[in-house]
Amino acid sequence: MKTIVIVNPQAGNGRTEKIWPNIESALEKSIGSFEVLQTTCRGDATDLSRRILAVDTVRIVAVGGDGHLNEVLNGFIENDLPVNPEARLSFVMTGTGCDFQRSLGISGKWQNAAAKLKDAKVRKIDVGKVTYTAADKTQKIRYFDNIASFGLSGAVDHCLEHSRLRNYLGGSPLFLWATIKTVFTHPNQSIRFRINDGPEEEICSRLGLLANGRYFGGAMHAAPEAELDDGLLDLLMLKEISVAKFLWHLPKIYKGTHLKIPEIFFQKVRKFTAESSEQVILDIDGESPGYLAATFEVLPKILNLQI
Template identity: 25%
Template sequence: MTSEITLFVNPAAGRGRGAHAARPAASALRTAGYTVHTVIGANAEDALARARAAVADGTGALIAVGGDGLTHLALQAVAGTRTPLGLIAAGTGNDFARALGLPVRDPAAAARLAADALKGARIRDVDLGRVGDRWFGTVLASGFDSRVNDRGNRMRWPTGRARYDLAMLAELAAFRPFPYRITLDGGAVREVEAALVAVGNGTSYGGGMRICPGADLADGLFDITVVGDCRRTTLLRVFPRVYRGTHVDHPKVTVLRAAKVEIAAEGVSGYADGERLGALPLTARCVPGAVRVIGA
């Protein structure tokens, strides 16, 4: 493997933590003997083009410095190739790094782990989800949670997480379950009333919310969590349990498993790795061994 590797940096991740994390990460990698090239795009499209160019030019690894948004972008560059992906988790959520058991918000430690793993060839293949031509690593969210995202993205004030807290309160006030149509592995259509449907390649979203706690990155299947028809008060009781993953024991929650899932509901968007994919219906496929990851 070449000793030249690429740092793919989002300087704005985690309110500026990405820029700060890049320096100790680059230093640790250079100390380990690697030649480090840094890629920072003018925007997401430019950044992805630069990352893809680095992969095409034969970089020894693409190491993303940022949060789940940048990881999502990096996946578009490396999925389906033999270029390993490393993560220096410096964002707000960092859910793909959590799923891989990597250090979070400790850039020097994460970089040292990546360098040691590359030298020791500790690289393994893990699954990814795919919707159309978009890859995702963690969870495809739809329903109540995606409506909160939609509302929060439209708001100009307040800023940061407070925006989404306010959006959640507004969505709760107007909450009604959605009529879903769910099809697993091309089988019969299931028609259900549900607060949300989450398709998990990884276990968590939103910075450790274990919405699909049993998901396995290497089993070739999604875990699909369906929070069924429930009142607002029930949703308020169930949702906090997501951080521990114990919500799946609630009678209103069902967990399904499939390699392919089609979800449809009127007026509902889908988000994967926190990034908007578009309005439902969407079809997601689990692609076994779609990406090589470092140090997991």
């Protein structure tokens, strides 16, 4: 099967462009020959992968961060169906968070992911779907491989997008700084929700997430029981909580030992709908495309992941 590598040279604050010759050499040793395409703007990776898969059955390797992998993934699926059912997706993570690969037991170094591709097996995994409200108030759809969330996490995205510290910090320290900074200004918000088309409920929450993978926010072990192929999303909502208590529990979230604290609402779901009279920001695989109201669903075993 032909291999095409789609690279985001700007991933990791431009670091990917600098180390690309090393990555290219490592990939040649692992998987042999391949074609290289580079993105130049947001949305490129989705357009490139979709055009490729419409005419050819290939393996696409995404080289970049979690957001870049998400863009490539969105080229694999259209109208809740695979664009090419036999195509395969692989990745080498070079971004700031590199959270999705942690769910697969791969450490943060890109060299480990590149080497693993040599004998990579194919497994079918679930993909999440979010129908959300864009800034222009229209309804849009985005698919996700890892975690979609709302509230504090979306506000953290906005904080990072405008921070110069991105040029000096990376990975976990950057996300930890942004989380602590943002929690002092981001309030608990009133959320109306339904689980699996059940009755409407209401919660005052600082953060909610729907997890396919286990890690987000630069190594937070947010969903320790999530499985990539169980046909379910792990729903976690942080109930009304003070800043002091949130900071007290934050180390537990990094360790994945937080599910039993009283302030956590946890349930495995197939569908979750949420809305609010307040502006609640979304985060989808590390990017912030819109707001609640939103519906989160799972598409079981729709993606061929080769890693």
